[in-house]
Amino acid sequence: MKRNTAPARGMRDLLPAQVELRDHCAAVIQRAYERFGYRRVETPAVEHIGLLTGSGGGENEKLIFRILKRGEKLDLEAGGGLDELVEFGLRYDLTVPLARFYAEHAAELPNPFRALQIGPVWRAERPQRGRYRQFTQCDIDILGEAGELAEVELIQATSAALSALGLTDFQVRLNDRRLLAALVRGCGFAEGALPEVFIAVDKLDKVGLEGVLEEVRGKGHPDGALRRLQDALAAALAPEAARGAPVPEGVALDAEGEAAAERLAAVRTLASPGLPPGVELLFDPTLVRGMGYYTGALFEVSVPGYPFSFAGGGRYDRMLGGLIGREVPACGFSIGFERVVLALEERGVQPEGRPSRVALLHAPELSAAVVVAAAGLLRAAGRAVATLPQRKKLARQLDELATQGFDGFVVLEPGRAPDVRSFQSA
């Protein structure tokens, strides 16, 4: 009897062709990032539960896979409930572990430190199409650089990586959390209303301008605030606005907002000349990004034809302080690795530079010595060779091998001259 052998719910197995494409993506990304001085680091999959639940992970903290204590530390009878049973959790992102990593190792690392991380994270979300409970994140972060050089290099490096993957003609949208705050304040909203307005503006893509206003309306905001917000958002959505200034003309900003606008304009001016062809840097004062920990610049990459972003990030200057005991400026940009892989899969991208894969089909009457020698010869000639017993129905076997990723085949049998044939030309 066959047992249930599906992967755990919401998880997935990766077949050879999938792993190959993912490895290709990771290698291309890593090569691009290395040019910008990023080096890969790794942290364990498992972290103390206290770190994971005490680092501002918001909703993600509810999705932690929790790992039981072990041995005598695990006492079901002791009472105290669940928290008493749990010691570790699987990481739900790469940012919290990086903060811990940096706090632990800063003395051995260059300052600023440029980290590249490509690795799995786990979230116990309700499984759905294209969303998995184990998935790969791909982050770069600059820790210790307060200047706009961090933003500029993150934008250039991420653009170079996506471009090297063959994604071209994309837009990097830019905003600043402080600019958005100043804009909303400038419309006349009270300081306490900011988070609620941010949440509404964050849905602009999905619900449109009228939907955003609908959500904000009728909650006792000052007269005129709503109308001014409508004007500001409408101006921001005008096609020419994105290439002009960080906020549309006529939007009033306070001093903090003016400073943020000036800095953002500098980032765009500095980063633009180093971008790959077809990549454009645009201002988008409506860009919010959900995470509460952002303190300054915000980035997001949109590729025409896709309804989701391919990368996002921003500055988070206040996250590391709690772990290290001193403020450390930080800025990061994360590529949506799973989305990139999916897009490349849809485009039928084939990793290049690998050796040609040959199936060496051996007839049953051949001795193992002949098969081993033939395979050795082909390997010496630079082919990747898998030996397989020749089946009775050769045509069907060849069809299957072609779909299983072989590039060509040899039929090895007595009385037939061996010949390496390609499936492409066959």
Next chain:
Amino acid sequence: MKRNTAPARGMRDLLPAQVELRDHCAAVIQRAYERFGYRRVETPAVEHIGLLTGSGGGENEKLIFRILKRGEKLDLEAGGGLDELVEFGLRYDLTVPLARFYAEHAAELPNPFRALQIGPVWRAERPQRGRYRQFTQCDIDILGEAGELAEVELIQATSAALSALGLTDFQVRLNDRRLLAALVRGCGFAEGALPEVFIAVDKLDKVGLEGVLEEVRGKGHPDGALRRLQDALAAALAPEAARGAPVPEGVALDAEGEAAAERLAAVRTLASPGLPPGVELLFDPTLVRGMGYYTGALFEVSVPGYPFSFAGGGRYDRMLGGLIGREVPACGFSIGFERVVLALEERGVQPEGRPSRVALLHAPELSAAVVVAAAGLLRAAGRAVATLPQRKKLARQLDELATQGFDGFVVLEPGRAPDVRSFQSA
């Protein structure tokens, strides 16, 4: 105040130089294996607890990190103890998940299927020097090939991989579980005593011949069995024995033992011509290997100067049947990835072919525009460039950068001609 930021107990962070060496090892191994037709597959870190505890994992099953059920499935009050609380576990090896993977996907895979896996596994062992609770395994397996071709190719491929890493002059020791059984039976031990004698013989390396005999002695074994075991082991330990026959001359074998000896001799004859220079294939009738699931050939790689094996494996024809519902012959060889990395680290191996890493040190009075432009130029010239603020004590900064993995530096300041200097030549 700085919080405790050490990794979870028994786990570790990997710094850039460590990740780079590990990536180098993995890439070299993967390239070598691809030549033999192996392709990488991946399974999730998390598996159903029932799969992990019901697959003959022996002692490893006690070391599983157990993951709590979630939501309403988690009911502390329901009684029933620990098992009722646990749904998943972290995998403790790559073999059990591979068996599940193959059972699930065999129809889409070539037959025989050659799998390469390089990935982390987790075991809650008591932490000690050089042993971690998350570590990387590196396995190749041939599933569906009953013939000795499987053994031959596994030996050739593993030897090629280790050799490509720069480990040379090593020995691959060969045995067969059935041969060992026949040898012990031939000495006069009862069938039921075999496991106990195997366990004693497994310690030969550590306790010597006298130690093994000591452990077996005085347990009511038939007259003469002990003396014959002593003679057989002594003969097997004679230096010339390893290159002669699978068992020393004069050792009596039953029919099953004779068949195993014949097959093992064929494996050595077939595999030897394809081995890299300096690699030798030796018979070792005392080779046991602990795992209970082995059914035939056994392999182990010893590198002179190291007190542990660098790779090990064997045939396990009866593991997959329980999952798939039909017998599937299987044979695997696993490289001790962590040991390989450690050995290469000790030898000071430097990954080759990466771009030269340059620290671009910029004076505070320089504009960001100048720094961005200079970095862009160096990148266009093929360097990997990290920009860093120049510190007051330049000599000390340069010393640190050299130890942090930079190959060279440029000091960028007004009035100084920029010049890329190498730390090597400095």
